[in-house]
Amino acid sequence: MSFHNSSSAADITEVEKRRMNDMPGLDIDERDRDLLQRQRELEDLDGNTKVNWEMIKKLTVCGVAFLNDAYDMFAINIVAMILGFVYYHDAEGAAQNTVPKKWDTLIKIAVQIGCLLGQLV
Numbered sequence: 001m002s003f004h005n006s007s008s009a010a011d012i013t014e015v016e017k018r019r020m021n022d023m024p025g026l027d028i029d030e031r032d033r034d035l036l037q038r039q040r041e042l043e044d045l046d047g048n049t050k051v052n053w054e055m056i057k058k059l060t061v062c063g064v065a066f067l068n069d070a071y072d073m074f075a076i077n078i079v080a081m082i083l084g085f086v087y088y089h090d091a092e093g094a095a096q097n098t099v100p101k102k103w104d105t106l107i108k109i110a111v112q113i114g115c116l117l118g119q120l121v
Helices: 016-021 032-048 052-089 101-120
Strands: none
Touching: 052 101
C-alpha cells in the first residue's frame, strides 16, 4: 500500500536489479518487490521529513504524559498505604491502618483504567 504517488511495486530500478543479481540463488518474487517498494517509500519519508516546532511540541507532550502515567502507576501503592493511615486508623486488629482489600484493588484498577484512557484520548 502506497501513501504517495510513486512507481509500482513491479518497477525495480536497475541498481536494485544489479544488487539482487549479484546475490546467488536469490530470485525476485512479489514479496521482494513489496519490500523494496516499502524501503523506497521510507527513504522518501526520511529525505522529506524536517524537524519542526510542531513535532517537538507533540513529542514533548507525549513524553511527559507517558512519564506521568508511569509515575502514577508507581506511586499508587504508596498512596493506598497513606489512605489506610488517614481513613482507617481507628480500625481494630490487623485491619488497622490498611485499606480494605476490595477498595485497595478498586483504587489500583481505577489508576490502570485512567492511564489507559489517558493514552487513548
